[in-house]
Amino acid sequence: MIRFGVALVIVGVVFLLLKRTGLVLGRLPGDIVIEREGFHFWFPVVSCLVVSGVITAVFWVISLLRKLL
Numbered sequence: 001m002i003r004f005g006v007a008l009v010i011v012g013v014v015f016l017l018l019k020r021t022g023l024v025l026g027r028l029p030g031d032i033v034i035e036r037e038g039f040h041f042w043f044p045v046v047s048c049l050v051v052s053g054v055i056t057a058v059f060w061v062i063s064l065l066r067k068l069l
Contacts, residue, residue, distance in 0.1 A: 014054075 018024060030046030 026042075026044050026047050028044070028046040028050065032041070032043040032045055034041040
């Protein structure tokens, strides 16, 4: 439970840092947004790639630390 709490704090800090830089997930360049009268389509392509990359990096670091310890 403590690890989960620490992970949530880290995710929160990352979101705050991204917000301060103006890069809010879901509004990155490359995300597809189509707005028409009575219709709104939003598909966060780049945001999904960023989240996937971050999660992959976190699991890679955890795996590396387990091997070293």
